[in-house]
Amino acid sequence: MQADNPRHLTIIGAGLAGALLATLLARRGWQVDVHEKRSDPRERDLERGRSINLALAERGRHALRQADADDAVMAQAVMMRGRMVHFADGRTDLQRYGRDDSEVIWSVHRGELNQVLLDIAERAGAKVHFHQRLDRVDFDRRIAFFGDERDDSQREVQFQTLVGADGAGSVLRGAMAAETGTEGRTDFLDHSYKELEIPPAADGSFRMEANALHIWPRGRYMCIALPNDESTFTVTLFLPNQADPDAGVPGFDTIRTGAEARALFEREFPDASRLIPELERDFDHNPTGILGTLYLDRWHLDDRAVLVGDAAHAMVPFHGQGMNCAFEDCVALAEHLDRTPDRAAAFAAFQAERLPNARAIQHMALENYLEMRDRVDDDDYLLQRELERRLADRHPDRFVPRYAMVTFRHLPYAVALQRGNLQRELLVELTRGLDSLDSLDWDSVDATVVARLQPLPPES
Structure with a gap:
C-alpha cells in the first residue's frame, strides 16, 4: 500500500507542473502517483484554441535541466530575440529582450511540452493515472475520492500527502479551503x-x-x-x-x-x-x-496537502512567467523536501520562500500588460529603454534591466521587483524633459548610479 511508504506523494494534475514535479521527486527516490482527469495527451490531437504558446525563460530552463528535460524541450522551441512592434502607421521595430542571442526567450507549444514531460516522468518511475477526476478529500482519514471521467465509476485512494498541481481551478485548493475555512481571492x-x-x-x-x-x-x-x-x-x-x-x-x-x-x-x-x-x-x-490573478495566503495544510503553480498563484500571462514560476516552485519544493523529513515544516518553508516571490511576479505581470499594449510605441518609454541599455553596458554589476533580472537571471522575483522600481525612478529622473540622450552629462549620470544602486549579488 502506498500509504505505508514514508516517501510517497500523490500529485493531482499531470499538466506541466505536475509532470515536472513528478520527475524531480521520482529521481530523488520518492514513490509518486499522478492523477489526471483528462485523457493521455499523447494519445489524442493536441488541443487548439486555448493557451497554446508559452514563453520559456532561464528560470524554466533551469528547472528542466534538473529533470534532464531541457534538450528534448529545446528541440521543439523557437527562439524569440525580442518584441517586433507593429505600429499603427505600418512601421515595425524589433525591441531586443537582452544584449544579444545569449539573452532570448523561447516559444514552446503547451501540448508538445506536456507530452515530453510526461514521457520523462514515466521514465523516471512516476505512475500516471488518466481519466481520474478528484471529487473530494477526507483529510482526517487521508482518503482522496476520484471519479473516472469515462464511466463515472468511483475510486478511493489512500494518501500520505496530496500535491495540488491542478491549475487555477484547483479542486484540491477548494477541498483545503473547506477544511481550513480560508479561501483565496481571484481578481x-x-x-x-x-x-x-x-x-x-x-x-x-x-x-x-x-x-x-x-x-x-x-x-x-x-x-x-x-x-x-x-x-x-x-x-x-x-x-x-x-x-x-x-x-x-x-x-x-x-x-x-x-x-x-x-x-x-x-x-x-x-x-x-x-x-x-x-x-x-x-x-x-x-x-x-x-x-485573472489568484491571491492565496495559505498554500499548505500541515503535512497533508500543498499547492504549486497556478493552483497557488495563477497570474495573467503578460510577463511570460506563469510556467517559469511554476517550474521554479517545483524545484524549490523538491529541495525543501530534501532538507527535512518533516513534511509540514518543508511545506511551511516552501511557502515562506515562494509566496512573496509569487506576489512580486503577479504584480509585474499586470504591469507588463500596460507596458505591452500602451507603452512600447511611446517616445518617453523608448528613450528610457535606450538609457537603460546604456546604463546596463556601463554598470553591468549595478544596473540590470528588470526584464533581464526576471527573464535571464535567477534573482528572486521580489528582489527584481524592488530593484526594478529603484531603477525605473532613476530612468524617469534622468530623462525628464529630454528628447534624446545627447545632452546627458555622463560623468554625473555614472556618479548617480554608483551612489543610488548597490552592486547586485552574483548569480549562484
Missing part, C-alpha cells in the same frame, strides 16, 4: 482573449519574422503572435470585455462574430489580417479565455 481583468492562427507560407516557411514575439499595441487593447516549430504563429487578440465607443475602443461585447473580428483586423491590424485566412472560423470556434 479578474476586465479584458479577455481569443486565439487565432497564421499558417505557414506555401513553401512551408514562416510568413513573417520567426525569431520574435510580434505585438500590435493599440492603447487599451492589443494583438500578439508567437511562433511555433511547424512554421505557424499563434495569434492572441486581447480586448476589453466592454467596449468604450466614445474612446474608439472595441470590446468582446461588440466584436462577437468572426465577420466582426475580420473588420476589426482590417481596420486596426491590417498586416496581420492578410496573414490569417481562417480568421472568421478561428474566432467563431475557439473559446474566449478569461484572465
Whole structure:
C-alpha cells in the first residue's frame, strides 16, 4: 500500500507542473502517483484554441535541466530575440529582450511540452493515472475520492500527502479551503482573449519574422503572435470585455462574430489580417479565455496537502512567467523536501520562500500588460529603454534591466521587483524633459548610479 511508504506523494494534475514535479521527486527516490482527469495527451490531437504558446525563460530552463528535460524541450522551441512592434502607421521595430542571442526567450507549444514531460516522468518511475477526476478529500482519514471521467465509476485512494498541481481551478485548493475555512481571492481583468492562427507560407516557411514575439499595441487593447516549430504563429487578440465607443475602443461585447473580428483586423491590424485566412472560423470556434490573478495566503495544510503553480498563484500571462514560476516552485519544493523529513515544516518553508516571490511576479505581470499594449510605441518609454541599455553596458554589476533580472537571471522575483522600481525612478529622473540622450552629462549620470544602486549579488 502506498500509504505505508514514508516517501510517497500523490500529485493531482499531470499538466506541466505536475509532470515536472513528478520527475524531480521520482529521481530523488520518492514513490509518486499522478492523477489526471483528462485523457493521455499523447494519445489524442493536441488541443487548439486555448493557451497554446508559452514563453520559456532561464528560470524554466533551469528547472528542466534538473529533470534532464531541457534538450528534448529545446528541440521543439523557437527562439524569440525580442518584441517586433507593429505600429499603427505600418512601421515595425524589433525591441531586443537582452544584449544579444545569449539573452532570448523561447516559444514552446503547451501540448508538445506536456507530452515530453510526461514521457520523462514515466521514465523516471512516476505512475500516471488518466481519466481520474478528484471529487473530494477526507483529510482526517487521508482518503482522496476520484471519479473516472469515462464511466463515472468511483475510486478511493489512500494518501500520505496530496500535491495540488491542478491549475487555477484547483479542486484540491477548494477541498483545503473547506477544511481550513480560508479561501483565496481571484481578481479578474476586465479584458479577455481569443486565439487565432497564421499558417505557414506555401513553401512551408514562416510568413513573417520567426525569431520574435510580434505585438500590435493599440492603447487599451492589443494583438500578439508567437511562433511555433511547424512554421505557424499563434495569434492572441486581447480586448476589453466592454467596449468604450466614445474612446474608439472595441470590446468582446461588440466584436462577437468572426465577420466582426475580420473588420476589426482590417481596420486596426491590417498586416496581420492578410496573414490569417481562417480568421472568421478561428474566432467563431475557439473559446474566449478569461484572465485573472489568484491571491492565496495559505498554500499548505500541515503535512497533508500543498499547492504549486497556478493552483497557488495563477497570474495573467503578460510577463511570460506563469510556467517559469511554476517550474521554479517545483524545484524549490523538491529541495525543501530534501532538507527535512518533516513534511509540514518543508511545506511551511516552501511557502515562506515562494509566496512573496509569487506576489512580486503577479504584480509585474499586470504591469507588463500596460507596458505591452500602451507603452512600447511611446517616445518617453523608448528613450528610457535606450538609457537603460546604456546604463546596463556601463554598470553591468549595478544596473540590470528588470526584464533581464526576471527573464535571464535567477534573482528572486521580489528582489527584481524592488530593484526594478529603484531603477525605473532613476530612468524617469534622468530623462525628464529630454528628447534624446545627447545632452546627458555622463560623468554625473555614472556618479548617480554608483551612489543610488548597490552592486547586485552574483548569480549562484
